[in-house]
Amino acid sequence: MKVSVFITCLVDQLCPNVGVSMVAVLRRVGCEVVFDERQTCCGQPAFNTGYRNEAQKFAKRFIKIFEESAAEAIVSPSGSCVAMVKHFHELFPTDEKWRERAGKIAARTHEFGSFLVNVLKVEDVGASSTGRITWHDACHGLRDLNIRDEPRRLLKNVKGVEFVEMSNADVCCGFGGTFSVKFPEISAGILDNKIESIEKADVCAVVSGDASCLMQIGGRLSRLDSKVKPMHLAEILACQNHLR
Amino acid sequence: MTEVNGQTVKQDEARKAILSSIRAHLATSAPFDADWREHHGYASEGVAVWEPIRMAMSSAALAHVFCANLESVGGHCTVVADETEAAKQVGKIIDQLDPRRIAISNSELIGRLVERNAAVEIVENAHAEYLFDCDLGVTSAQWAIAETGTLVLESDRESHRLTSLVPPVHLCVLRAADIRQTLGEILELASRDLSRTVTFITGASRTSDIELTLAIGVHGPGELHVIVIAD
Amino acid sequence: MHLTSETFDQNARDALRDPVLHGALRNLADNFVERRRAAIASVDDWEGLREKARVIKEQTLCHLDRYLLQFVENAEKAGVKFHWARDGKEACGIVLNLLKKRGAKHVVKSKSMATEEIHLNAALEAEGIEPVETDLGEWIIQLAGETPSHIVVPAIHKTKAQIADLFVDKVGIEKTDDVDVLTRTARNILRQRFAEAEVGISGVNFGVAETGTIVILENEGNIRLTTGLPKTHIAVMGIEKIIPKFADLDVFLKLLPRSGTGQRLTAYQSIITGVKRNVTDEGPDEIHIVLMDNGRSRMLAHPVTRQSLACIRCGACLNACPVYQQVGGHAYGSVYPGPIGAVITPQLIGISKAKQLPYASSLCGACREVCPVKIDIPELLLHLRAEITDGTAGGAESNPQRKRKFTESLAFRMYGFAWSGPVSYGLGIKAARLMQKLVVRDGRIGKVSGFVAKLLPPLGAWTAWRDAPAVAERSFREQWRDGLGNNSQWSVVSGQ
Numbered sequence: 001m002k003v004s005v006f007i008t009c010l011v012d013q014l015c016p017n018v019g020v021s022m023v024a025v026l027r028r029v030g031c032e033v034v035f036d037e038r039q040t041c042c043g044q045p046a047f048n049t050g051y052r053n054e055a056q057k058f059a060k061r062f063i064k065i066f067e068e069s070a071a072e073a074i075v076s077p078s079g080s081c082v083a084m085v086k087h088f089h090e091l092f093p094t095d096e097k098w099r100e101r102a103g104k105i106a107a108r109t110h111e112f113g114s115f116l117v118n119v120l121k122v123e124d125v126g127a128s129s130t131g132r133i134t135w136h137d138a139c140h141g142l143r144d145l146n147i148r149d150e151p152r153r154l155l156k157n158v159k160g161v162e163f164v165e166m167s168n169a170d171v172c173c174g175f176g177g178t179f180s181v182k183f184p185e186i187s188a189g190i191l192d193n194k195i196e197s198i199e200k201a202d203v204c205a206v207v208s209g210d211a212s213c214l215m216q217i218g219g220r221l222s223r224l225d226s227k228v229k230p231m232h233l234a235e236i237l238a239c240q241n242h243l244r
Numbered sequence: 245m246t247e248v249n250g251q252t253v254k255q256d257e258a259r260k261a262i263l264s265s266i267r268a269h270l271a272t273s274a275p276f277d278a279d280w281r282e283h284h285g286y287a288s289e290g291v292a293v294w295e296p297i298r299m300a301m302s303s304a305a306l307a308h309v310f311c312a313n314l315e316s317v318g319g320h321c322t323v324v325a326d327e328t329e330a331a332k333q334v335g336k337i338i339d340q341l342d343p344r345r346i347a348i349s350n351s352e353l354i355g356r357l358v359e360r361n362a363a364v365e366i367v368e369n370a371h372a373e374y375l376f377d378c379d380l381g382v383t384s385a386q387w388a389i390a391e392t393g394t395l396v397l398e399s400d401r402e403s404h405r406l407t408s409l410v411p412p413v414h415l416c417v418l419r420a421a422d423i424r425q426t427l428g429e430i431l432e433l434a435s436r437d438l439s440r441t442v443t444f445i446t447g448a449s450r451t452s453d454i455e456l457t458l459a460i461g462v463h464g465p466g467e468l469h470v471i472v473i474a475d
Numbered sequence: 476m477h478l479t480s481e482t483f484d485q486n487a488r489d490a491l492r493d494p495v496l497h498g499a500l501r502n503l504a505d506n507f508v509e510r511r512r513a514a515i516a517s518v519d520d521w522e523g524l525r526e527k528a529r530v531i532k533e534q535t536l537c538h539l540d541r542y543l544l545q546f547v548e549n550a551e552k553a554g555v556k557f558h559w560a561r562d563g564k565e566a567c568g569i570v571l572n573l574l575k576k577r578g579a580k581h582v583v584k585s586k587s588m589a590t591e592e593i594h595l596n597a598a599l600e601a602e603g604i605e606p607v608e609t610d611l612g613e614w615i616i617q618l619a620g621e622t623p624s625h626i627v628v629p630a631i632h633k634t635k636a637q638i639a640d641l642f643v644d645k646v647g648i649e650k651t652d653d654v655d656v657l658t659r660t661a662r663n664i665l666r667q668r669f670a671e672a673e674v675g676i677s678g679v680n681f682g683v684a685e686t687g688t689i690v691i692l693e694n695e696g697n698i699r700l701t702t703g704l705p706k707t708h709i710a711v712m713g714i715e716k717i718i719p720k721f722a723d724l725d726v727f728l729k730l731l732p733r734s735g736t737g738q739r740l741t742a743y744q745s746i747i748t749g750v751k752r753n754v755t756d757e758g759p760d761e762i763h764i765v766l767m768d769n770g771r772s773r774m775l776a777h778p779v780t781r782q783s784l785a786c787i788r789c790g791a792c793l794n795a796c797p798v799y800q801q802v803g804g805h806a807y808g809s810v811y812p813g814p815i816g817a818v819i820t821p822q823l824i825g826i827s828k829a830k831q832l833p834y835a836s837s838l839c840g841a842c843r844e845v846c847p848v849k850i851d852i853p854e855l856l857l858h859l860r861a862e863i864t865d866g867t868a869g870g871a872e873s874n875p876q877r878k879r880k881f882t883e884s885l886a887f888r889m890y891g892f893a894w895s896g897p898v899s900y901g902l903g904i905k906a907a908r909l910m911q912k913l914v915v916r917d918g919r920i921g922k923v924s925g926f927v928a929k930l931l932p933p934l935g936a937w938t939a940w941r942d943a944p945a946v947a948e949r950s951f952r953e954q955w956r957d958g959l960g961n962n963s964q965w966s967v968v969s970g971q
Contacts, residue, residue, distance in 0.1 A: 009894070013904055014944045017950035020959060040894040046887055048838060061895070080812050089283070093276055143840035149910030165479055172797045176837025180934040183484060183835065185491050188940035189801040190837065195726045219941030222919055228750050258559040261712065262768045266540045271776035277537075280778035284851070286533055317742075359785035367971055374703055376670060392740045405703050405757045409696055427740075428725040435721045438686055440553070441703075441758060449696040452736070453612035453628055453656060455499070455635050456506050459658040462611055463665065464696025464743070 001120070003031045004071035008107070009041045010083045010211040018211055021238035022077045022112055029122050032051070038065050044084035046205070047091070048177045056091045060098070063088065063105050073119060074109040077234050079141020080210050082111045087146065111141055113209055114231050117150040128159035129239040131204035134179055136194070136217065137170040138210035151209055151233050158236060166201035168193070191220050207227045207236055220225035251347035256423045303420040306390045310423050313393030317447030318460065319468040323420070326475045330417055331357045333471050334382070337415055338364065343379030351384040357417060358382055369403055372410070380424045381411035381465070385445075388423045389430050393448045395470065396430055400439035408445065414465040416445075438473055477622055479808040480829035486806035487835070496632055496803050503631055507794040510737025511845070515738055527726050529630060529849040532785035535684075535717055536775060542684040542717045543766070549687030550764065553749020560767045563593030570709055571602055572594060577707055577926055579604065579673040583665075585693070585701040586610035587678025588626060588788055589711045591810040592823070595676070601710060606676060607668045609697035611661050618645045624804030624812065627735050627790035632803055657856050665697070675701035675759070679712035680787070681727055682764075685720045689764070690750040692731060692741045699743055708759040714771050715784035719942060727787065730847035735789035770823045779858045784821050785848045792842035798835055807832065814842035818855040826863055827887065833859035907946050915945040 003026055007019045023033050030049050043058025062085070066074055086109070088102035116122045135155060141147040148170075155163050174180065174190030181187075194217060198206050206221075206228055208214050220228030301309075311321035322331045326381070332355045336345065347370045348354050360366060367374060383404035387396035395416055398402050408414050424430050434442050449464030460466045478486045490496055491555065496649040515521045547557050558573075560566035573767050574582060580597070584606040596617070599606055608617040612629040616622065619641055623629030630638070638657060642648045648660050677698055681690040689710055691698050702708050718727065724746075751758045775778045791815030793799045804812035809820040809829070817836060821829040833856045842852040864884070893903035914920045914927055920934070920943035928935025937943055949957070 012951040013907075013946050016947045016949065016954055019951035020954060023959060027962065035952070035960060037952055037955070038897055040889075040896070040900050045890065048857065048860070048888065049883070050833075050857070050862070050864035051884075051887045052861045052865055054887055057891060058894065089279070093279055099279070139837070139839035139841075143844055172837050172839035172841065174797065174837055176839065178933075179834065179837045181936040182934040183487065183798075184939055185488055186798055186801050186835075187837070189491055190797040191940070193797075215944060216941065219937070219943060222942040223921070223940065255559055258561050258565060261561055262559055262766070262772060263540050263543070265768065265772035266543070266714070266775060269772050270537065270539070272776040273621050273778055273781060286530060313739075317738075373670060376666060394740055399757065400752070403757050405699070409699050409703065427728060428722070431722060431725050434746075435686070438688070438721075438748050440747070440749055440756070442744075442746040442748075443699065444740065444746070445742065446738075446740045450694050450742055451611045452694075453610070453615065453630055454633075454638055454654045454657055456502055456628065456631070457635070458653045459480050459654050461694040462658050462662055462697070463609065463700055 001073065002034065002071045004034050004036060004066060004069040004074050005102050006039060006042075006066070006074050006076040006081065007035065008076060008078045008211065009139045010215065011077055014215065015211050015232070016192070018077050018232040019234065022075070024238045025116075025125050025127075025234060026075065027113045029120055029125055031120075034069065034071055036065055036069060041079045042063065042084040044081060045177055047084060047087065052091060059088045059091050059102065063098075063101050066105055066108075067101065073114055073115060074105070076109065077112045077116045077232060078210050078212070079138050079145050079147060080212060082109055083140040083144035085109045111145055111147060111209065113151040113154055114145060114147045117153060123153045124157035125154065126236050127157070127237045127239050128161075129236055130160050130241065132162045132164060132202065133205045133207050133236070134166040134198065134201045134203045135169055136166075136173065136206055136208040136213060137199075138208050138213045139172050141209045142170055145196045147209070151207070151238050154233065155207060158239070160241060161236075164201055164203060166203075168197050173213045173216050175212050177212070179224035180216060187216075188220075191216060195220055195224070195226075195228060199226070203228060205231045205236070207231045207233055209233050248325050301390075301425055303353070304474060306423040306425060307420040307474060309390040309425070310388055310393055311367060311470075311472065313391065314447065314468075314470060315393070317393055318450075319393060319447050319470060321470045322471065323472045323474055325412060325473075327353075327357065327473060330471050330473050331359065334415065334417070335359055337469055338380070341380055341413060343413075345378045347375055347378040347381045347407045349381075349383040349402050349407045351404070353384050353417060354382050370407070372406055375406055375410040378411040380413045380415060381407040381409070382415045382417070383408045385416050385418045386422065387430050388418050389427055389444075390423050390425050392427065392443050392446055394427075396434065396441035397443040397445065398434065399441040399443070400437070405441060405443065408443070409464050412461060412465055413467040413469070414445075415469045415471070417471045417473065420472050476807075478805055479934060480832055481808070483806060483808060483829075483831040483835055486808060487802040490802040490806045495634055495637075499632055499634065500800050500803055503625070503628070503794060504638070504800050507737060511734060511791060511794070514733040514737040514739060524726060524729055525849050528730055528847060529785065531718060531723050531726065533781075533850050535719055536715065536781055536784050538716065539717065539775065542719055543714060545684040546682050546687055546717055547766070549685065550689075550749060551687070552761070553687050555687065555749055556761065556763045558763060558765045560765055560769070562769050563767070566593050566711060566765050566767045566769065567595050567598035570711065571599060571604075573707070573709060573763055574599070574604055574674055575602075577673060579707070581668065581672045582606040582674045582676060583609050583668055583672040583705065584613075584676045585691075585698040586613050586629070587676070588810060589678050589713050591623060593711075593767070593769060595711070598624065607665070607672075609665050609668070609701060610693075610695060611658065614661055614665065615641065618642075619732055622805065623810060625790060625793060626788050626813075632805065644948070661854065669700045669704055672705045674707040674709060675705040676709045676711065677701050679710050679716050679764075680731065681718050681724065682716045683719075683721050683724070684717055686748055688746055689785070690724060691745045692728075692740075692743070693745075694736070694742040696743060699745055702745055702747060703758055706760050707763070708761070709763045709765065709867055711765045711767060713767055713769070724736070731787050731789050733914050734791040734847040764795065774822055777855055779851075780822060782850045782855060783815075783822060785850055786815055786819070787809060787848060789847055791845040791847065793843045795841040797837065797839060797841065805834075806950065814852045815850070818852055818859060826859065830863055833863060900930070904946065905949065911946055918945050919943065920945060
């Protein structure tokens with residue numbers, strides 16, 4: 001299948017390895033991967049802060065670029081950005097044509113883990129690693145896209161890894177985009193509950209599907225000099241220790 | 245309108261203003277309605293049709309389920325065979341509680357079941373102020389809901405609103421034939437000839453307002469006894 | 476001192492430093508979240524029930540004028556007197572007028588969010604009538620001179636010890652740590668108030684249009700006393716409380732207790748249809764219903780805001796909300812706290828007075844997940860945010876731009892420009908890489924303060940608690956150009 005990857009700004013600039021890993025996994029399961037270099041941002045920061053005019057510009061840009069792609073699917077390593085694409089139509093409440101175009105793009109766009117399991121019907125991508133890991137449900141993936149079992153199934157198929165559920169895996173990490181800097185104390189309070197759950201689970205890595213949550217969780221783990229590593233789903237699925 | 249003239253005029257004005265505000269704002273929303281409904285998957289017409297689920301359960305089975313659910317919320321429940329047994333059970337509970345004063349509702353059944361004797365003062369249809377000095381209130385119930393352990397009191401058929409509420413203990417006698425499985429069935433029965441006040445009672449009066457710690461008997465009865473007559 | 480919505484951030488910071496509040500909130504989350512989960516498991520098709528409720532509410536709200544009139548007509552037939560109030564002031568005036576005409580000196584009140592919303596107690600007290608709150612939690616709050624911090628458990632922020640001290644101080648009991656003793660104290664004192672009350676004031680949970688019935692749920696029995704003992708019963712209800720049919724109660728009586736307190740049914744439901752038929756019957760001689768708009772009809776203007784009116788005040792979204800769990804109810808500076816408060820308060824009191832509230836959410840969606848009537852609270856929050864920044868809530872093109880917060884607006888314009896195409900995007904990234912050399916140590920950005928924090932406030936706010944990642948040496952797109960784009964390159968092993 002021909003797949004056009006939507007890399008997201010955070011991944012492109014702050015953790016490109018997530019994108020690189022996703023490309024590797026997609027190719028491993030037989031996809032032909034294309035990347036349109038014109039892509040920038042989905043506009044979610046603007047949309048979530050209330051700047052709909054700006055968000056609409058980003059949406060139009062995104063729609064135009066990906067409409068040109070012949071790829072059957074648009075795949076992104078972020079539940080949050082995919083959820084934004086699904087929101088695009090709300091930016092054109094009275095513009096039938098753009099709403100239709102937004103809807104068509106949204107239908108083709110998939111979160112990475114969900115794409116593997118639900119579209120490609122692959123649950124074992126031939127990954128292997130070591131250690132005990134847990135999963136943090138990123139809110140938008142979980143509640144906007146209804147992705148709950150997919151990443152867990154994928155992780156349970158990583159050879160050599162012990163998967164454990166932490167308590168309150170489905171509770172927010174406190175990131176929330178601009179919320180994290182508008183109300184940093186509240187955000188940090190919520191985050192510390194998450195860190196407590198992670199530490200209790202006694203794992204070497206906490207895996208999630210959104211780079212933004214990982215930045216929040218990882219930033220605190222790093223500040224606390226924790227031994228737990230934040231990892232994106234794509235990164236662990238890209239691991240093939242047995243080939244080394 | 246019983247109010248003075250000025251008030252009536254103002255009221256009429258307020259009523260008209262609110263209704264026209266509702267209509268004007270609903271009209272404004274119309275252009276966005278279709279998209280929003282589509283997004284959320286709601287049909288634009290057709291209120292959900294309500295159909296109560298009817299269970300084919302014997303009254304004995306219903307009594308059993310009712311008792312179990314009532315007890316799960318702290319009520320005490322006894323099933324007896326007939327009125328004679330019920331009278332005995334009522335006597336037994338009264339002996340245990342040893343009340344000075346008992347308030348009873350105007351139910352004929354209750355009148356038959358509560359034994360008069362000199363030791364206890366029994367007041368039928370007591371006035372409110374008198375009820376505050378009663379130690380026990382005895383009523384019947386018109387219906388009960390098995391799935392929740394709920395008593396249903398209809399005010400047009402018995403005067404039991406306050407008798408079931410003010411004294412610290414409420415004893416209720418109920419016929420098994422009046423128990424239904426679901427809330428939906430009871431709502432349908434109650435709506436046929438709707439009493440001025442229908443009261444649902446599920447267990448004793450309770451609160452969790454202090455540190456979410458359960459405390460029983462805050463404003464209503466702290467104890468609820470139910471006797472179900474099977475025949 | 477009562478907090479206001481305008482100072483949410485400061486209120487929240489103060490709340491975060493209160494260890495007593497934190498214990499109480501943890502207790503709330505642990506208890507109610509679990510109880511709710513257990514209670515909804517006793518319904519076969521919880522999702523179907525929520526869906527039904529949502530459809531009923533949506534249909535009712537779309538024809539609210541019709542259903543309101545039907546409700547009024549049927550209740551009037553049963554002897555109820557109606558009063559229409561455009562706003563809180565009018566509603567308070569109506570109640571006050573009713574009390575004065577009856578020469579009422581003793582008034583008992585049961586818990587009602589609508590009367591909290593319009594500050595009825597203060598309005599009556601100003602005229603020399605002190606209504607006694609009879610719900611245990613509300614009574615505690617009234618004695619303490621505070622406001623409720625939760626829709627269902629108003630005194631959740633107070634410990635047993637604080638309540639005991641309050642009772643020692645205000646009603647002269649011996650110091651105790653026994654909740655039963657505290658509860659009994661309230662019972663005994665409030666019984667006298669009930670016995671002498673001429674008027675009882677309540678709220679309404681549901682008004683049934685088909686029958687003119689009002690339905691009120693409770694656990695304590697104080698509502699049954701308030702509506703059953705005094706000669707006059709006054710019910711204050713928002714115009715949104717209407718449901719069309721009596722049978723619809725089957726849906727809402729299943730949803731509300733399970734969502735609110737995790738009960739299958741609360742201890743009591745009072746289902747009241749009009750006044751008594753004969754003088755010898757039990758119950759009040761007269762029932763008055765005050766139908767209150769107070770900003771509600773405005774919410775009908777858009778399907779997104781209209782959802783606010785579907786709320787049945789169960790409090791489930793508060794219990795599920797990570798933000799509420801951190802800061803409690805008072806920080807919101809409104810009688811409606813938590814996620815639902817963050818959307819209702821700005822609409823009721825005006826967005827300019829509660830600008831921070833729509834932003835007081837991480838948009839995690841836990842509120843939407845638990846809402847028994849499926850209100851999409853995140854959607855509402857976003858709608859209000861757009862209203863605040865652009866006045867564009869109705870749609871991006873529908874309104875002219877409003878005055879925006881200058882720095883934030885500038886930042887978003889810069890971001891809009893930088894991300895508008897690959898060239899400007901590349902330039903922006905190059906600048907960031909250059910600038911970060913000032914702050915990056917070991918590949919991460921630690922606590923940033925002083926000049927840099929002033930220059931970039933968000934970076935300062937972020938790094939006060941968390942390290943920030945550095946901009947990567949080679950971005951994804953650079954790596955793509957440098958060979959990753961070649962589809963024959965099959966295995967890329969990530970750095971473990």
